[in-house]
Amino acid sequence: MIRSRIAPTPSGYLHIGNALNFILVWLWVRKSGGMLWLRIDDRDTPRSRPEHMDDIFRTLEWMGIDWDEGPQTPDEEARIYSQTLRSGRYDEMTQLLIGSGEVFACACSRREIHERACACRSMRLPLDRPDTALRIATSTDPISVCDAKAGSISVSLDNEMKDFVIRRRDAIPAYQLVSLTDDIDHDINLIIRGDDLLSSTAGQLYLASLLGASAFSEISFYHHPLLYNEQGHKLSKSSGSPSLKALRESGVTQAQFYMMMSDILRSKEKYTSLREMLEVEIEVLKQPSLFF
Numbered sequence: 632m633i634r635s636r637i638a639p640t641p642s643g644y645l646h647i648g649n650a651l652n653f654i655l656v657w658l659w660v661r662k663s664g665g666m667l668w669l670r671i672d673d674r675d676t677p678r679s680r681p682e683h684m685d686d687i688f689r690t691l692e693w694m695g696i697d698w699d700e701g702p703q704t705p706d707e708e709a710r711i712y713s714q715t716l717r718s719g720r721y722d723e724m725t726q727l728l729i730g731s732g733e734v735f736a737c738a739c740s741r742r743e744i745h746e747r748a749c750a751c752r753s754m755r756l757p758l759d760r761p762d763t764a765l766r767i768a769t770s771t772d773p774i775s776v777c778d779a780k781a782g783s784i785s786v787s788l789d790n791e792m793k794d795f796v797i798r799r800r801d802a803i804p805a806y807q808l809v810s811l812t813d814d815i816d817h818d819i820n821l822i823i824r825g826d827d828l829l830s831s832t833a834g835q836l837y838l839a840s841l842l843g844a845s846a847f848s849e850i851s852f853y854h855h856p857l858l859y860n861e862q863g864h865k866l867s868k869s870s871g872s873p874s875l876k877a878l879r880e881s882g883v884t885q886a887q888f889y890m891m892m893s894d895i896l897r898s899k900e901k902y903t904s905l906r907e908m909l910e911v912e913i914e915v916l917k918q919p920s921l922f923f
């Protein structure tokens with residue numbers, strides 16, 4: 632059975648780019664009779680805001696998206712599912728990676744990283760020093776990512792994310808480690824994400840290989856194109872594209888939203904709900920040039 636997830640972050644209001652990802656994941660899972668998990672990426676407490684957490688649930692309801700596992704309310708997220716409750720598990724994974732011999736400590740400040748490449752790899756600093764990040768020594772061998780549409784893609788971690796961080800200086804586990812751990816623990820076998828996360832997929836596959844987590848390397852990945860505005864900028868909160876909250880609050884109904892998405896996706900059909908979109912074949916979801 633297909634097991635997939637949508638994984639929003641409560642560090643800002645969701646936007647149309649997020650909506651596209653949720654639509655693709657929901658359609659793929661529902662068309663294949665699979666399981667959908669709502670995983671909220673809230674490990675970074677200082678950047679998580681209650682109003683953004685609330686926005687995730689309101690937006691999913693407004694879009695007509697349902698899910699089978701995970702929190703149904705912000706309260707359930709905080710009490711039962713929050714990644715902040717799983718620090719022990721992320722520490723355990725960090726220890727396993729340390730056991731692989733490929734982890735090193737980095738004492739560089741944010742400013743130093745900005746000014747020059749980190750050279751801590753050869754310094755063998757103690758791993759338990761406070762205010763020290765942990766990095767993984769990436770390999771010069773390219774990582775092969777198998778994508779449902781593009782086939783095998785070769786990614787050089789040395790070019791894309793050389794010696795990436797697995798635990799930050801403030802001891803918060805980094806996205807790559809948390810995402811990998813959660814996907815392994817929930818037996819995820821399909822990950823649909825934007826193509827800006829291709830290098831993250833490669834980084835996570837590399838961590839999985841060090842951990843001997845063979846199930847992760849068998850996951851089906853699909854990296855979908857992002858939506859761009861007329862100026863060629865990625866639609867995101869940083870590019871100033873309207874948040875879904877702003878659309879909702881300006882009175883846009885669910886039907887109007889899906890008609891708008893039909894236009895954005897250059898679909899011949901004008902859909903007024905997600906359920907109507909179930910007629911779109913999975914092969915078409917994989918070939919977004921037909922759908923977009």
Ligand SMILES: [Zn+2]
Pocket residue numbers: 736737738739749750751752
């Ligand atoms: Zn460093």
